[in-house]
Amino acid sequence: MVIKSIENELKQLDQNLQTMIAAENPILYSAAEQLFHAGGKRIRPTILLMIAKLVDDNNRISTEQKRLAEITEIIHTASLVHDDIIDNCDTRRGVNSVHAIFNNKIAVLAGDFLFAQSSWYLANLNNLNVVKTISKIITDFAEGEVQQGLRLFDNSISIEEYIEKSFYKTASLIACSCKATIMLTIDNRNTQNDFYLYGKHIGLAFQIVDDILDIIGVSENLGKIAGLDLKNGNLTAPLIFALSVKNELYKLINQEFQFTQDTKKAVDLIKQTNSIQKAKDLAEEHIQLAIHIIKDKYNYKDNSEILSICYNITNRIN
Template sequence: MKTESISQELKQLEKNLQTMIAAENPILYSAAEQLFNAGGKRIRPAIILMIAKLINKEHNISTEQKRLAEITEIIHTASLVHDDIVDNCDTRRGKGTVHTIFNNKIAVLAGDFLFAQSSWYLANLNNLKVVKTISKIITDFAEGEVQQGLKSFDNLISIQEYTEKSFYKTASLIACSCKATAMLNYDNNSKENDFYLYGKHLGLAFQIIDDILDITGSTESLGKPAGLDLKNGNLTAPLIFTLIEKKELPKIINREFQSQGDVLKAITLIKQTNSIQKAKDLAEEHIQLAIHILKTKYNNKDNRDLISVCYHVTDRIN
């Protein structure tokens, strides 16, 4: 992913994040800092900064848009802290998760603290439309977790239900933050909708690729255990496509992968079909829709970085 055009802004973002999550309680601060120190590509704030440059006539990024990029990363980080507890994930990006280093209680409080900090900085943007748009993300996170919980180990789940859950859990954050970036440009509403759709399709593709990697990747490459989604009853696109072809798969799901080797057996069944390719094709559809928006409405050299983000998402499995 090309980030040269916003390299200085990303460096400043790293410094600002440390200041923004400062807390008087050393344990709370240490828990929140733990996840930031684990690294990450900062894809979400990078997208915001790129959009800000693209839609501004002078290619400047406003102070409010830079702050929005920081807020978005804090919200994303808060969601990861809570996700890791729900999913019983002991490692992330190859390092121990907050709840394994401290405990569940501290991790929940650290996540809540990050959500609270993001809300405070969001309110200080003094833009009610942006506040409403970004606040919806946190509601969507909860909706996504509930939907995922209700469909846990449910072998009747459809691709439509999977896509809806994926929107709430992943795509909403990218879609709403892209929309809010356009709002902060004080231009017209058409740009807001364009970048909402760009973020939505990019986010859905990102989640599908993540779910493919859970099947095809190694613990070392993922930075967390492979097959964790299956183990937790989170049935994703590759498995849903396989259910149509492999009649023994529902039996394994119904016993909730409790027998020894069940997760490996399910992964083997998935790989015996063309389900991974079908999932890739689904992700590619969303990527092409995102690129189409950029090429038809913002077709100039300044859209190259945002298009490179699209290709970066699918390149993760090549």
């Protein structure tokens, strides 16, 4: 996704990230740098930079808002390092994950280092309310991982519980960082809350689409092994919807996909239902809620680029 109006800002962001993650220990630096060299969609900083422009009368992005976009990407990357260890994922964005190249201990330390770096830069924004808002993300990450860990291979999980877990693991980061971006320049609680909700719905839609791609995608497109969520016992929207019509899935879940063909069989069963479409409809509901916020209250300006971000999320599975 290329947004022309912030192309220069994103290039500068990539350059700044290399400086911000510098470490004296070469192993630690190499481990932390691994994911940044692998690239990524930069969807989170793109969203933050776009909403910063949208709410400013002169379409300007402050230095603090640019730095917050960088901080958010570091936090996101740190969470990926830890996620790959927990999920036993050996590839990320098409390249070997940090723990696969080094080991789990180095990967944990690299993730901790990135969290520490983001905290230091966050403190230097000298805005206590922003610090409080962004700090909540770290707590939510932990809550989401615990919830997911407790519900592995649990075929009683509901869509509501899945959405709650998805908020903690993914949507909280976008929601809180969107709110914090507004807090840096606008002292209006209603506007701050509008963009919190915008970020929340975008984040939930993004996670649901990722979970659909885990079922229908191929490894080359995902940058990781397709069906990994199922294999790890992480039951997502397409499977949860399919459980009501394919009883065979209960057996596969109860035996924790222990046989080689079990994951493929589960994917085939899900594809025989309308569950993927139902999951896509759920993602679209959240996209429309996000769009409504922008169109309803911020249609007095050119909001086409930020709306294109919304549309592109579900287009990934078309």
